[in-house]
Amino acid sequence: MNKIISLLFILFLSNNILIAQNSNEKFSIKFKDESLATAIKNIETTTLYKFYFDPTWVETNKTLITGDYNNITIDELLEKILNKTDLNFVIIKKKIILTLNNQIHDKLPSNYFADTPANQNEKLEENIENPVFYQQYDSLNNYSITKKTAVIFIGKENKESVKKNYLISGHINNEETNKPEANIYIKIRNKNISTSSDPNGYFSLQLPRGMNVLEIKSLTHKEFTKTLMVYNDGTFDINLNEKSNQLDEVVIKKKGKRVTETVLSGLVSIDIENIKNVPLILGERDILKIATTFPGIKTTGEGSAGFNVRGGKEDQNLILLDNAVLYNPQHFLGFFSAINPYTAKKADIYKGSIPADFGGRLSSVFDITTKNGNPEKISGEGAIGPITSNLSFALPIEKNKSSILFGARATYSDWILKSLDDENLKNSQAGFYDGILKYNNAINKTNNLEATLYYSQDRFSINSDSIYKYSNRLASVKWDHSFNKNHKASLIFTNSEYKFNINYDSEDINAFDFGYKINESQFQLKFNYLFNEKHHFSYGIASKLYNINPGYQHPKKTEATLIPIDIDKEKALESGVYFSDNYKVSDKLLIDLGLRYSFYAALGASDVNIYQSELPLNEATVINTQHYNNNEIEKKYGGFEPRLAARYFFTEDFSIKAGYDFTRQYIHLLSSNVTQSPNDTWKLSDTNIKPQSGQQISLGLFKNLNDDEFEISLEGYYKKSNNILDYKVGAQLLLNKNVETELLQGEGKAYGIEFLIKKQIGKLNGWIGYTYSRSLVKLDGQYNEEKVNNGEYFASNFDKPHDLSAVLNYKFTKRYSLSTNFLYQTGRPITFPIGTYHYGDAEYTLYSDRNKYRIPDYIRLDIGINIEGNHKIKKLAHSFWNISIYNVLGRDNPYSIYFVTNPAGKIKAYKTSIFSIPVPSITYNFKF
C-alpha cells in the first residue's frame, strides 16, 4: 500500500497541469437507489472516466445513492456521492483514482522540504492547515514506530476542515472476556492529552490533526501502543490483553479540565506534586507560599500571617482543609504553613467566581484537600530539613478498599535555642508541630466515606515571661453517595476549634493566664444532579453553629489584686441554602447561575448595650443594656448572594469568562496591628456590629498555546465591599466588654488586572505572573473619632500596585533540576511621621494621613537545586535532595518601618527586615 501511494504521488505530480482542463466538462446523470459500486459503473458508462480502486472499499459501503444531477462537473459529482464515505479521489486525465482515508494533494506544503521533521502538523500555523503526508512518518524519528504497530487512519481528510482538534472516541474491551474495561488511562505520547475509560469502557479524546501515538500503560494489562492518523472525528476501539505478571507501580495521573474550558474565572489550582521543585524557605515545602506567587494573592510582608486576595482583608478568606475551616493556617507568625505538604493533595483557590456552595467569607476560598492513603500497600514520604522534619505514611486497612494516611511534622527549634550560649535566646522558646490523620473507605460502588482529624500547635516566647500558645483542631467526616449515575450527594460534618493562650508567669503577684477560643460545628448536605447534557444542577444546605469564648484573664496567685475577667460567650447560627445550574447553552457558551441565601442569627445568652442613636459608640452613650436568654435570637441578618459565571469559546483554546459574585460575611477578625498576628480574635456580628458584604465583577481572557503547552490568562476585576472593620487609633481589643466602641466600619474598593503565563511541560517550566491592583478603604463616620483621612478613600495596608513573580524550573537531566523564584512588589503603604510636636515636655510625632507613604519596593530572588536519587526500581526508598538559597541577592527588604520616641524625647525611625541576608537550607526528602 505504501508503494502504491508513493507511486500515485509521482504520477500525480507529473500530470499536474492537465487535470484542471479535463475535469471542467459538464454532464448530467441520474441515480436511483444505487449502491456505490453500481453508481461508479453508471458513471463509467455515462462518461469516459475510468475508476481505479480496491473493490472491498466500495463493496463495504451499503449506502444507496439517489439523485438527479444536471450540468455537473465530475469533481462536483464525486464530491457529492463520496461525501459520506471515507473515500477520496483524484482525477488524472480520464482516470479517477479512489483512495481510502487520505487525500491526494495538488501541492506540497510550503515547509515540506524544510529541515524540520518534528514539525509534523499545524503547531506553528494555526489557520493555514497544512495537509498531513504519509511520507512524513519516516522522518518523524521521535515516534518510534515499529512494524508491529500499524497506522490506523481515522476520518476522512478534508481540505475545508479548520478544526484544530478532532473527537476520537471508542470502547476498550478485554480481548479474552470481551467485557468493557473501566478506568484505563490513555495517553498520547509527547502530548499533554490523556483520558480514562468510563465504567462502560468508553473513552473520548480531543486529538490534533495528524499523527498521534496512543499509549496505554496499566498495572493489569499488557502495554498497548497504536499510531493514529487523525483526519477527522472518528471512532477507534481497543482490545486489551491482561498482563500475567505485575511489574512496578505506574502512577496514574488524571489531568483536570483545561483552564480555557471551565466556567469559573479567578481560580488558582495548585497540584502538590508540581511544587516539588520550587525553591524552599528554610527547607519547607509550602503550598500557601506558592499560592502567593500567583496573581491576586498577596501577604502584607514576609513573616506576616494571613493573605490578601484581590485587595481583600486577611479575614475574608475561607480556608478549608477537607471541608473544615482552618482558622490559622500558619505556624510561627506566618513563616511556615500549617498544611503538611506531604499529605495535602491540592489546593484550589477561588479568588474570582466563588461557587454557590461556598459562603461566609468575602474574598476567597482556599479549598485544600488531603490525599487518600494508598489502599494497596504501605507507603510513606518524609523530609529532614534544618528547622523541621516531616513524615507521612499510608496503611491499607482492607486492600483496595480502605486505608489511613498519617502525617506529622515537628520542629527541633526548642532544642536548638536551649543549646545556644546566648543568654537572651536561652530564655526563648519557639516550636510547633502538626499532625493529620485521614481515613477513607470506598464502601461500595455507590458509597464512599472519608474522615479527617487535624491538630496543630504553636508555642513561642521571645526572651520574656509570657508564653504564647495557639492551636487549631479540626475534624471532618464526609459521606458520598450516588443515587444513580447522574445524581450524587455528599453529607459533611465538620468541627473546628482555634484557641490561643498567653501565660504570663512572673514574680509579679498579678501573674495571669489569658485565653481565647472559637469553635464552630457545621453540617452540609450537597447534591449534584446531571439533569441532562445541558443542565447540571448543584444544590444543598449548610448550617453552622459558632461558639466563641472571647477571652478570659485569670490571676495565677491567690494574693493577686487582679480581678479575674471572663468576657461573655458569643453564640450564633449561620445557615445557607444554594442552588446552581451549570447550563451549557451551546458548544461555545457555558454559564453557571448560582444563588445562595444566607441567614444569620446572633444568639443569647447575652447582654447587649443599646447606644444613643446618632452618637458615636462609647461608654458614655450607652443608654440601656438589653438581656437575652440562652438561645434567644438577639439579632438577625441575611440575604441573597447571587453568583454568576459564564464562559464563551472564541475558538477551542481561546475563551472569555465573566463573573459576578455577591458574598456576605458574619464573622470578623479584630486586629489592631498592621498585619495579622496569632492573638487577633474573631468576633461575631451582633446588634452593634454589622455583617460585611462584597460584590465583585470579573472578566478574563484565557488562551492555550501549542497543544496546551502554554496557558495564558488576562483577568480584570472590580470589587466593592461594605462594613469592613477598622479600628480607632490605639484601640484596646483584647478583653474589652464593649469592643464595638473601638471599631469603625467602612467601605472598601479594589480593582486590578492580572496576567499569568504558565508552562507545565518541557525542560523549562513554571509560571510568570504580573498584577496591577489597588485596594482602598474609606472610613467616614459622622464624628471626628470615626473618620480616617477626612473620610476619603485611602490605600489599605496591603495595597501593592505592582506585583511580579516568576517561578521557573529547568530540568537538566532526569536527576538534576534548577529552580528560581523571583519576586518584585511595590512597597506597602505606611503612615509616616511628618513632623514633631511637644507635649508635656516630651517630643511626639505627628503622623501623616493614614498610609500616605510607602516603604521601599520588595525584591527577592531564591534559587534551589533538586537532586533526585538514582532511578533504580528495586530499592528501599526513592529520595531527593533540595538545596535552596533564599534571598540570593541579599537585599535588605524592609518588612516595616516604625518610629520610637526615646526617653530623651527624640524620634527615631527603625527599619525591620526579616531575612536580609541569603539564607541557605538543605532538605532530604524520601519516599517509600
Place this chain on the structure above:
Amino acid sequence: MKSIYLIKIVPFLFLSLIISSCSESYNLQTDNYEEALVVEATITNELKNQEIKLTKTSKFEEEEIKTVAGANVNIHDNKGNIFYFKESAGKYISETKFRPSPNTEYTLEIATTDGKKYQSSNETLTTETEIESVTPEVITDIKEGRGVQINVKSYDPVNTSKYYRYEYEEAYKIITPKWYPIKLVVIGPREVEEVLNETNKKICYTVKNSTDILQYTTTNLLEDRVDFPIRFISDQNYIISHRYSILVRQYVQNIESYTFYKTLKEISSSGSVLSPKQPGFLNGNIKCMSDSNSKVIGFFDVSAVSSKRVFFNYKDLFPGEPLPPYYTDCSNQFFNYCWGAGDPPCVGGTLIYNLTINSLTLINIEPKYIMVNAPCGDCTVFSSNVVPPFWTD
C-alpha cells in the same frame, strides 16, 4: 555527616529569624510637613494662675519649639464665668487666679491670629483623690537588677476616680568626688595661674521633670486602690548617691483624657516588631470650628490634682555600702605642662585648650599637672549649685 551541617547552619538561621529580624535605623524624610496647632491645657483644682501652652508642630530638622503668639484664649463655664488668659513668656496665663469647681462644665476657646477658631468639648472636674503615700523601697527586679523602687499609693473609697496620670519632679544632691582647693586659670596664650578654688563648685542639685506619660487605671481591680511603681532607680545610678527627693503629682482623669494620653504613648512606642501598631493622627477633644480640615492636637483637661514629696538618703537605704559609680570616668590624667620638646612630650597647648572649653579640672599641682574630667571636680558644668527652695537636708 548531614547532621553536622545542620547543626552549624541552624543557630545561624534562628539568629536571623528571632533576634536579628534585623532592626536598623532609617532616615526620616520630611518632604510633606503639615502645620497643626498643639494645645496643652490641663486646668487643675489648685487656686492659681492657670497655664495653657500653644505651640505648632515642627519639621524634624527644626530643633526649637514654635510658640503661637497673639491668640485670644479663654475658658468659660456653664454658670456664666469667663476666665481670660494673657500671653506671657510663650505661655498663656489666666488673668486671675481661679480653680474649677465640681459639677461645672468648662469650655476652652482659642482664636488665633490667622482667623481660625478652636473650641473644646465641655469638661467637668474629676474626683478629688489624695495621694496616700509615696514610698521608696529597695527591691531586686528580674530585668533591672537591684535598686530603689518608688511607689505611689492612693485610695478612692467611692470608686469614681479610676483613671490616673502621674508626673514627677526629681531632685538630687551631687557631691563631686574630686574637688581640689586649687584650680588652674588660663591667663595668656601660653600661661596658666594657680588660684584658690571656690567651694561652691563641690555640691550641686539637679532638678528634672518626668517626660514619659505615666498612667494607671483601677478599672480591672476590685477597688479603686492605686499601688503604682512610678520610678525605679538602679543602685548603680549616681543620682541616688547622697540625698534624693521626688515630688509626685497625681492627676485624676476621665476616660477620654486617659485614652488620649494612653494612645499618645502607645503610638510613640514600638509595639511588637513583627506586628507593628497602626499609627495615626490622634484626635483630642478640641476642634477647629472654622475649618474642619485644620488639625489640632491636644486635650483640654479639668483635672483634680494631688501631690506629695519624699526625701531619702543613700546611706539609709544601703547602709555601709559603697557609693554607686560617678556618672563619668574620674581617673587622674597627667599633662606634662611645658612647651617645646620634653619627655614625656609637652602638651601645654592641649591642656590650655581643654581648660578653655572647661572639660578638665585640676586634682594635683605636682607633677605639673594632674587633671581629671571637669565634672569630677566641678559639678556646675552639668548641674546647678543653687539649693532648690523645697530642699531640706
